[in-house]
Amino acid sequence: MANYTAADVKKLRELTGAGMMDCKKALDEADGNVDRAVEELRIKGQKGVAKREGRSAENGAVVSVIADDNTSGVLVELKCETDFVAKGEKFQAVAGRLADHVTKTSPADLETLLGSEIEPGKTVQAFVDEANANLGEKIVLDRFAQFSGVYVTAYMHRTMPDLPPQIGVLVELDKANAELAKGVAQHIAAFAPKYLAREDVPAEVVESERRVAEETTRAEGKPEAALPKIVEGRVNAFFKEATLLGQPYALDQKKSVQQVLDEAGVTLKRFARIKVGI
Structure with missing residues (x-):
């Protein structure tokens, strides 16, 4: 079986405008090579391939x-x-x-x-x-x-x-x-x-944010003893910004979305x- 990813299928679809099944078949025949798959679709006369190649649907x-x-x-x-x-x-x-x-x-x-x-x-x-x-x-x-x-x-x-x-x-x-x-x-x-909530943030994302926070804090020359507290504060700020329940509610900035939901039961x-x- 040819070695290719979902990202390769998506890229081929964006390059050619061809259907998902046609792209998968072309990648199979091209052993996963996207450029060769484009050629395969051209050879087979996929409607609109040459015309749409490189176009962006945004x-x-x-x-x-x-x-x-x-x-x-x-x-x-x-x-x-x-x-x-x-x-x-x-x-x-x-x-x-x-x-x-x-x-x-x-x-x-x-x-x-x-x-x-x-x-x-x-x-x-x-x-x-x-x-x-x-x-x-x-x-x-x-x-x-x-x-x-x-x-x-x-x-x-x-x-x-x-x-x-x-x-x-x-x-x-x-x-x-x-x-x-x-x-x-x-x-x-x-x-x-x-x-949605803190527990929905992937562990690797949290670790990355924590690592960036620690390196940034050290680069700022903060005292070593203060590092844990500062880093934790910055990670918490990330949670507040990235999670819906932690964000200040648009219609009442004094409350988080979680608080508004809790008050409404x-x-x-x-x-x-x-x-x-x-």
Whole structure:
């Protein structure tokens, strides 16, 4: 079996605009060599390869579908090359159709989603490739989120009034509280926390932050005896900035998000934040 990674598949998709399955097959035939895989796709006449090679799909939209009873919801990011296409009805219809499909099928991951049938005899990847051809731009589907629970809702943010939402946030609470859910989701959209809580930060990330804090403190010439306290303070500052529950709440800077949730008697189970192209 050829030796290649998911990053190689993603790179080949970005270079050529070809589907995931086609890219995997090309990498298999090229023994994992991305440059040779590009040539393989060219030889096979993959539609649009030469035209789209090297293009960047950094515009697009995030769309959401929330169940009427707020027990489930999805976010889907669909990318394109220009904001002109992103604001078009056809592109947004494609994005909405994909979000509806995720809602109905609950795919385990992106590969499962792309390989699933959105129409009889037509996979999601083929559907996206068809949009590629019809819209005349590189169209990429590579992220989605789906939650189900007691209370799920979304907040969608437009960075420009004439564009579709560029940021989408999905939150799951352990009980219904529409006002708080909206406020927390807006906070997440604005402050982009990387993790929910301290315990969700990978150990290697914490160690890296601690090492940087210690080396920085030593370089500043701080007394050796004071190092542990200073380093711990800087690591705690990292947690406060990187974790949602540790951040000062956007609507009340005197309280952390954790304090606001505790006062309301609500637990935030999880969140997802998707910003187009990032």
